[in-house]
Amino acid sequence: MPTKKMTDKEWFHQHLSDRSTKLIPYKSATPKKFNSSTVAWSTLLLLFVTTSISLAQTTVxxxxxxxxxxxxxxxxxxxxxxxxxxxxxxxxxxxxxxxxxxxxxxxxxxxxxxxxxxxxxxxxxxxxxxxxxxxxxxxxxxxxxxxxxxxxxxxxxxxxxxxxxxxxxxxxxxxxxxxxxxxxxxxxxxxxxxxxxxxxxxxxxxxxxxxxxxxxxxxxxxxxxxxxxxxxxxxxxxxxxxxxxxxxxxxxxxxxxxxxxxxxxxxxxxxxxxxxxxxxxxxxxxxxxxxxxxxxxxxxxxxxxxxxxxxxxxxxxxxxxxxxxxxxxxxxxxxxxxxxxxxxxxxxLLDGEGSRLTLLNNWEATYFDFDENKLVGLFKGAKKLGVDMFLLDDGWFANKYPRNADTAGLGDWQENKKKLPHGIGYLVKEATAAGVKFGIWVEPEMVSPKSELYEKHKDWVIREIDRPEKYYRHQLVLDLSNPAVQNFVYGVLDTLFTKNPTLAFIKWDCNAVIYNAHSAYLQKAGLPQSQLYVDYVKGLYKVLERLRAKYPTVPMMLCSGGGGRVDYGALQYFTEYWPSDNTDPVERIFIQWEYSYFYPAIASCNHITDWSKLPLKFRTDVAMMGKMGYDIVVDKLNEKDLQFSQQAVTNYRSISDLVWHGDLYRLVNPNKNPIASLMFSNTDKSRAIVFNYLVNTRFMPSATPLPVQLKGLDAAKKYTVKEINVYPGTSSSIQPSTVYSGNFLMTVGINPDVHLGRASVLLEVNEVK
CATH class of the missing domain: 2.70.98.60 (alpha-galactosidase from lactobacil brevis)
Known part of the structure; x- marks a missing residue:
């Protein structure tokens, strides 16, 4: 039964003043017994119901x-x-x-x-x-x-x-x-x-x-x-x-x-x-x-x-x-x-109309094996390369259970004294002296069973008390439905910023799923365990809202062992996301292609790594389709690779505004063709950049047989097409002095001349004025 039934008199008063809503008249589920005191009201009610018949026929x-x-x-x-x-x-x-x-x-x-x-x-x-x-x-x-x-x-x-x-x-x-x-x-x-x-x-x-x-x-x-x-x-x-x-x-x-x-x-x-x-x-x-x-x-x-x-x-x-x-x-x-x-x-997207920092990350260069001297040496490589920032990844924290592998240390967010005897502040200072900014990796929602935090606060951990613990990447998830845990997670970031005011970047990771979903906090509060999945996300957003209220402009990467947490609920707090830990450039073409339907290129973090043995040029050209970064040891590059990379950073700066803020047009789908081709054009259709890649390394008897039809240009304008990001010692087969109409480029197209010996080609299209 309902908590309260309205009398006809109450209903009449409520809805007579709200007839404009065209609400259908309410009928009580219980028959009314009319007496002398209700005759007048019944007469008025009959009048209103008569009126309501016409209202019932009126739709909104x-x-x-x-x-x-x-x-x-x-x-x-x-x-x-x-x-x-x-x-x-x-x-x-x-x-x-x-x-x-x-x-x-x-x-x-x-x-x-x-x-x-x-x-x-x-x-x-x-x-x-x-x-x-x-x-x-x-x-x-x-x-x-x-x-x-x-x-x-x-x-x-x-x-x-x-x-x-x-x-x-x-x-x-x-x-x-x-x-x-x-x-x-x-x-x-x-x-x-x-x-x-x-x-x-x-x-x-x-x-x-x-x-x-x-x-x-x-x-x-x-x-x-x-x-x-x-x-x-x-x-x-x-x-x-x-x-x-x-x-x-x-x-x-x-x-x-x-x-x-x-x-x-x-x-x-x-x-x-x-x-x-x-x-x-x-x-x-x-x-x-x-x-x-x-x-x-x-x-x-x-x-x-x-x-x-x-x-x-x-x-x-x-x-x-x-x-x-x-x-x-x-x-x-x-x-x-x-x-x-x-x-x-x-x-x-946070700062979606702004710019992004190029960076050098140490993860694939060092993994957990580093100390502050090795890191300071990498700072010089970042400066030599020409990027904006150095990003210190996992492994910099915990002392009782040092973070020397992914099996320990999560939750103990103090600098590891053996690796970093002078702390993060020293690294920030040395990076600044080297001419680059400094960023850092955190995974504050997680805890290692082998950690001081776990020993002190098992009640903060999502776990079934009487069941065997089940780990994902050797870790468990902290209970963000708990306000005390929210304060702890916020404090991890706030402490880093308070101690290091010039800290320039945060990579926020999340590597575990929830097993054995049970909250000691909800149990103690007398709330249903069934609220945990929802209240966890609400708690995460509360932390991020607090963080952004105090640090509104610091760039942050949204990472979750790759693309495990990419959505517009989280991206309102982040400037970018990490699509995948798979940095093989051919695989990334397909992954980034599909993400591009839902997220702009400025949000996609694409790193050049040694994951693949494909040429450095190919790896670099693929990374340029978003927010470019590096995950290499610069000092190990040979002379030509270093020269190419330095020029690539310069080229990227010249086209980054097109990639970040231009209109994306997909030209040749790699799921159905041996090549992938896409382009970004600016608002007035005066400039564009076209990315072309060979994705099928099987034998090709000739270069790209058909031209690629461009999009997003002005049919009446005239354009030149030149190849950029050419590797030192090679030449381009594209003639930069030839003038084409926009109509020609969008109807007939241009052949990027992609083949096994020329697997990635970047073309810059410019209006002739």
Missing amino acids: TIPVETEKNAMVLQTDNEGRLGVIYFGSKLANTTEYEGIPSQYNLKSDNAPTYNSCYTPAGTWNLIEPAVQITHADGNMSLDLKYVSSETKKIDANVNLTSVLLKDPLYANEVTLYYKTYYKENVVEQWSVIKNGEKKAIHMQKYASANLYLMGNDFYLTHYNGTWGNEMKPEEDHLSHGIKSIDSKLGTRANLLEPSAFMVSFDKPATEDEGKVLLGQLAWSGNFKLDFEVDNYNNLRLIAGINPYASEYQLAAGQEFTTPGFIYTFSNNGKGEASRNLHHWATKYR
Whole structure:
């Protein structure tokens, strides 16, 4: 039974003043016995119900629009809100109201199919977006439209909110749609409010519930593991539910990221087809449900994974779900990805419109085997190379259990006295004297069982007390649902910055998943263990918010044993991410290609290493497709390699603005061809850089047989094309003095002359003025 039933008199007072909401009149579940004191009210009520009949026939239509696209919400004759349209926006917005009349859905349950936020229980028989148990144990939920409004945040951004209420229980859901007009991006989330007198339990609490109309749908999603990230698969969606999810707790994107594409009617290409690109901005367990209904339309539900995550919501409290971010294009995957890039650099990625530091990292050069003298020697190599910064990686801390391997020391964040007798401050000073900045690696969310922190604070560790411990990379995860642990993690970074104010960069790693999920803190606080997965991520974000409030501009790399934690929930606090520990340049071409659909190149950290025996030029050219760095011993380079690398750093500086802030066009797909080719062009189409790589090292009887058609130029302009980053002692087959029209380069193209002896070619395109 509900916590409180409204009398007819109470209901009349409430809704008479709110008739503009067009809410369908409430009917009490219990028949009323009218006496003399209620006759007058019954007369007024009859009058109101008569009026409400006409209101019930009036629908409310809510367009959520960007420059090119629209999602349209509309109430039915019972006050339930559904998605009636998704696609290119109409020129005449008044025509949205008539869209439902063109559909012939004749199922008793059909009105729930297109629900904008499908509740569980009552008369819904399909996959819900929200499922709760009320304080009295009732498991039904119904949501009726109450009101909506659209606020203009600035000239480009609007926020539409829609309030829904259960007519029987004091529960509310507010749906939010934040639109970025020029970028054609929508961020959608929900806020669930418990108006009951006691706690409710939420079994499912999605961020978004879309309804997409079409004849066929094709889902592109990704799988992988360490060193093998972002392997694409495309499925034709059939009836039933296809679910993409993670239950890893941390490093949640390791096996299957939340980023995806849905093509309408047929698989989209780079430049053709209707396609939606989306992802959940959440750094923990997620679930995406793709359900083709019996009308062949697609229901898409995205949110936190309900697996082992029932959440207790106290009386009067609200729960805000993470953002679901998506964009739609009628012109293929290329346009959709550029939408996301423009949005991310302007609105989400930290300092997305700024610049990035080139760096030299010591990890693959030394691993754990170093001391301060060896590091100071590497500083000189960084300066000789011409990069901006030196990054000290894992292994610099812990004394009782020294961090000489990945089996000990995590959690003990004091400088190792044997390796660094003069501390981090000395290294910062020496780096500055050498003419480079200094950055450092941390993994503050983790703990080694062989550590002082573990010995002192087992209650801070996520672990089942009575079960054998299970380790991932010889470590466990600290319990960030615990405020004391949040303070500790924040303190690791704050102490480093306080002691070393000129510290220039942080590489934040996260190498373990959650095994044996149990929180001593939640148990002591009397809170359900099922909140751990959610409260962990909330705790992580609280730490990062505190850190950014005090240190708003320090660049930070988001790393998780590679790409295990790449999402826009975390990237609002970071300037860049590490796509994969696999730095083989051929593998990186494929990995970076797939990441590029969802994240701009300025965010992708690409390092030149000795992982591969391919020529240094090839490794360097691949790294230039994002934020370039090095992981080598400079003093081991031969004369020509050093000369080339120094010139490459100079070349990179000359083209980095194009790569970081230009429009990306994918020209030749390496998944289907022996070469990969992509380009970045600037806004006024006066300059571009084209990357070309041989990805198939099998015998080729001749050089690239066909020219590569460029994109993103002005057909009427004239251009020259010259090769850059040429290795010393070699010459280019590209004639830099030849003048081409933009029309020629985009229609016929230019042959980069890629072959086994010339496996990577960078071409700079410049307007002739």
